[in-house]
Amino acid sequence: MKIKMAFFGALAGGAGVVGLYFGLGINWISLAIVGGVTLLSYIGAHFTATTGFGEFMRGWLIGLNAGLNGSLGVIVYSLLLGPAGVAVGAALGVLNFVTVFPVISRSEVFQGFLGWLCLLQPMSYLVAGLGLFFYLANLILHPVALITRTQYLRILGMRVDWKTGTFFQRGGLFSNMNPIDTAYNMGNFSFVDKAPGPWHIEHEAGHTLNLATFGSLFHLVGAIDENLTGGGANAFAERLAESNNPSTTQSNIIAMWT
Ligand SMILES: [Zn+2]
Incomplete structure (x- = not known):
């Protein structure tokens, strides 16, 4: 740095x-x-x-x-x-x-304030607001999944990263709509595909810290960089988010969060 x-x-x-x-x-x-x-x-x-x-x-x-x-x-x-x-x-x-x-x-205490207060940052409203909508819609559709036995709509698990105030759901409509079947972050709400695999808690929580710091437009441009223009894990926003993962194996992280 x-x-x-x-x-x-x-x-x-x-x-x-x-x-x-x-x-x-x-x-x-x-x-x-x-x-x-x-x-x-x-x-x-x-x-x-x-x-x-x-x-x-x-x-x-x-x-x-x-x-x-x-x-x-x-x-x-x-x-x-x-x-x-x-x-x-x-x-x-x-x-x-x-x-x-x-x-x-890099202070874990500071990251607690930053993550939770992300919800109050005006530049986070767009992405975190959409995330809240996805999260609630998944919850509302869960009983429908149970009644109709529709696995695609079923929430399989929920976790919270208390440090950053990031709420995770595994499974459910908006989690499973991700075409690459992994996990994605919408600020304080993160969505993990029903397909077996890790939750990517630390990486996705890194995106919550990114949103509080760089705002919604950066978040959306980062998603395009990662998924549409070939950046993948080397996208600028990804290299920042992955720095919140203390056990990362990625060599080119930008060490903002650890
Ligand atoms: Zn990411």
């Missing part, structure tokens, strides 16, 4: 979002700019990961998302909580920003 480069990147990313916010406000143009910049930044980070520039880009992506979580958090939580919401939004932005420091990001 090249801490200085990542830190400068995070400062630049955070400043960029604040500048955009005061320059353009929050509207479709500024959202489109943020979306386009995140996509290009992911691609840049993917191809240069672990170099000085790659570390700057990783930091930049953290800073961008921290700025977004902070500014959107202030707006959302002010509406819900009044003036106290400003402090909540700012705290969510700071929680996101400090992941740029490895001594903090």
